[in-house]
Amino acid sequence: MVICKMLRTLCPVIALLLTVLFGDVVRADEENDYYRMVSIAAPEAQTESRDPNWKPSDDGIALEVSGIAVLSPSRLAVAIRKGEVWLLDGVDEVTGDDDSERVSYHRFATALHEPLGLLHHDDSLITVQRTEMTRLRDTTGDDVADEYETIASGWGVSGHYHEYAYGPKLDPDGNLWMTLNIGMGLKGEQLKQIVPDAPFGYRQAAWRGWAMKVTPRGTLQPVCAGMRSPSGLGANADGDMFYTDQQGNWVATNSLNHMRPGAFFHHPESLASMELEGSTIHDVAKVPNGIAYPEALKRFPQMQPPAVWFPYKKAGQSATDILLDSSGGGFGPFAGQLFVGEFTQASINRVFLEKVDGEYQGACFPFRRGFASAVLRMAQAEDGSVYVGLTNRGWSSLGTSPYGLQRLTWTGETPFEIQEMRAKPDGFELVFTRPVDVESASDVRSYGMTSHTYLYQSSYGSDEVLKRHLNIRKAIVSEDRMRVELKVDGLRELFVHELDAHGVLDANGKPLLHRKSFYTLNNIPQK
Template sequence: MNWFGRLAANALTCALCFSYSQASFGQQAPAAILPDKEEDYYRLLTLPIPQGTILEIGGMATLPNGSLMVCTRRGEVWNISNTTGPGMPVYKKFASGMHEALWLAYKNGDVYVTQRSELTRLRDTDGDGRADSYDKVYSWPISGNYHEYAYGPMFMPDGNMRVTLNLSWIGKGASLTKWRGWMLEITPDGKMTPIAAGLRSPAGFMMNAAGDVFYSENQGDWVGSGRITHLEKGDFAGNPASLRWSGEPGSPVKLTPADIPDTGEPMFDVAKRVPGLKPPAIWLPYGIMGKSTSELLNDYTGGKFGPFEGQLFVGDQTQSKIMRVALEKVNGVYQGVLFPFREGFSSGILRMVWGHDGSLFAGMTSRGWSAVGKEEYGLQRLVWTGAMPFEMKTVRAMPDGFEIEFTQPVDRAIAADPASYAITGFTYKYHSTYGSPVINNAACPVLGVVVSQDGMKARIVADSIRMGYIHEIKAEGVRSAKGKPLLHNFGYYTLNSIPAGEKLKITAVRPAIAHHAGMQGMPAKTPAQKPAVAVPSAKRVIAQPVSWGKAEADYTVVIGTKPGLKFDQAVFYVKAGSRVKLVFNNNDDMQHNLVIVQPGTAIEVGELGMKMGLLGEKNNYVPQTPKVLYHTNLLGPGTKETIYFTAPTKSGDYPYECSVPGHFYVMQGIMKVLN
């Protein structure tokens, strides 16, 4: 056969193959379905701030006319109109001269602001748009300690107001003046009643539709990780420093510091022996789901903000993001699930309020506290685009596991496959040490899944579910009926009580369904990745290398930490190939490490560490990658470690960072290697 004949035969063969492909799979290969992004559903808009105005927002309220009233950490109050356009927002100063105002409320024409030492009522008596009456409603003593923040007021249905007072900080939480670490109720005429104790840094609180009060807490001593607690009169939320005042007249809490055991057991277990100790309704796993929990905001927008009516949005100051919570009450106890929601804010979120159009306003600040968002302050607006995200809408506890409700119908065959899910239970220590490692983590094997006929719910039967534990629920394999992956495929359910009811009869685990791989643009399944492990020990040498002989290090570098996620040295210099002894002192009040990485890879390495999830802390948040050159272990407050290494032979700027999730975005320095 000549070349023309061979070409014709090959063409015929290709045509037949193409015809077979068309007959088997349609007119064309399915297009890949790319993962959606948060901004596809929730768009961030930045409100311009007048030049010269430092709008470090501490509190916000929406006025009846739609304007925003905001107070700032520098003691000013601003009325901001035309916040949703068209045109530019208009700023008018309403008041000034207050001491670090960190909350603001509006009622019946009056503005209420909580300063460091008092609850103040501001009034515009002559109608010129400026406050001319500054009236003290109630005051409390302060010692001058920097950590004595105060928050509120939140109005109760009877017109009384709730405020919360931070503990002081002296290397540990302390109540240096009366009622520090308490929630107080104050009447409009200035009478005070103590409500609950055990608070540490209660930056946010709110009341749900049932009239129940919840507050948010930040990790610290006696607080293993961030949390949200249902707080009733007489409750003790966990930090014993505030119990210094439990013997005062009117105190509804009768516990004393001596009643609180410092054993490191889970808080849920200790609460069985300590009447009044209140475990949280929601745990926020530290680093994975925020680091500095701030505002709590109920969604009462009537669907203007998407499919999450009645749920709770939670701000985080350090990680500049918002999370989402769905609560339920089981056997009289609150519990529920926490999901990611929206990242990418320009500064640290401290306050959130609803606009009249159902958009969410976020007031931000980072001075002294640091945040992933690079701006020192800001005001942004989050708007739902109207598109429906494919999400786990909620998770409910079941007698034998959990039920997931979705926002869109799922592919029922894939969602019925137990291999589409993974559940891990874990908890934290309740002790006087700052924070806690993840403890008692164990897999909860998925035994079976039943999907509803409409594809909107999946009931998961799982083994080894434990009360008092957080359960990480991953649904990485689930796809919508249209083939899309979940926008966020994991959540954390805090299980305080298991509901009664009939258990499903599951006789055997169904085999994984693989025949959907490649259909509708869905990627084929890949083998499960091995758990992340620590990098080789050669990258962490804690004794002078034998190869150095009797020679001393060419350079001894001492690096410490400063408040606000900072190293105390931004740069140090070494010669290429030199011997280096590096001493890292963690004199901060939280865990840090020091990781030296290849040029230009600090964020990449930090994000790899964050992806280690529950295994991260165990492995010092140091991922297994050649981009990590040298590192210390993860160090607790007040500890230090010395490492030895030979500097790279190639000159350049080698970043060092704390690779703890959230820290690495801002906590960086440079090792300059010179020839």
């Protein structure tokens, strides 16, 4: 308890230090003018279950949210880390922190092994446990699951604590996707489950570090590999599937990656399963180490670059869930874009994607910080608001609580933001959410830009390397004042281009809510 109190006391100090060190840290109350959050509490006095074997504890529910499924405007299903699924009724009535007593809880399912996702599909709830994908069904209408059906299993589990399994998420073709964490530092008894005769001597259980999908016919298929801690996955507006990875050995910083058959991304220990039946990756002869990413990609043809890099600390420290804003404007001016959860900084970042030469790339932006704990899961309600599931188990995060559930709602006020950042043959086009002030937006001194890349290496993470300041020689404002075309010298493919629009004002003289963006320029457009 003493340690917890100390951490809570230090959180504001840490936030202030981040502001000093990294800049562009907007106060949560400023973001609150546009996106407001309310906490949904789970006090012991309101918990109940129709399961006769359930007894409330003195502490109520430890709401360590690991999965969320929206069932109706008033009902939510929530998975928690200890292995239960709860139904919450009346969630739409919570508009302030004093309204939580309007929410009722009862337990739907139990005895699950660390479920790390939840999906409502085909009149049932589906989750991924450590060892299987499971369908939970209530066949008697009493809101308690009486049927637990194994949809798929067959990946390796050695007993290592880090062998998390995430999902599922649904694609437009009806496939159920999941991702598998690698085991880290396997030893002792855990080695008995390792794939024998694995390439390069890597030691991992079968399919660790892979994305898998279950087809509508129930077949489990490996898709792609190279994952370290792929705790977030989801589809974009076109139905293509993505996952997030977290910084560590072989992973320079957090990233968003487009999943497709045969792609390899970061972590070579996943190649332990390369020779297993069903593998989509073949003929990897050598894994480079300690060289810059552009060169590593040349030497390692199976490896694909991330669609988006999240520069470390500037855009989070541990990326989690992926949410598509499918509200059509109910959540503000970012419809069709992706939101990515952030564990350590208890925040959410925003991602704009485009295709250049047939491949995804794009920019990430800060969006909303100040959540009560680490953001692990998100789900969008019918009105566009977003439920945010929190838990900091195992790692520390900013915030005042170890876990919880919050709801994020757009106030109807449009923030002044860079809505989109698009690559051009000779620079970038910025699209704004409000008309800009022509004088400030056309002044090249209102902008600054650098580019950098990372090292692909077996050691933990990477500093920004080969960094260079770029010359912005012209800023052209469109007639409607909603766009600015930046002419930039020295663009570099496979480099992150960091923009600081520090001097840009809107038509009323107000600065950007978030002035920085980070564009991963994998391909420079030819026209």
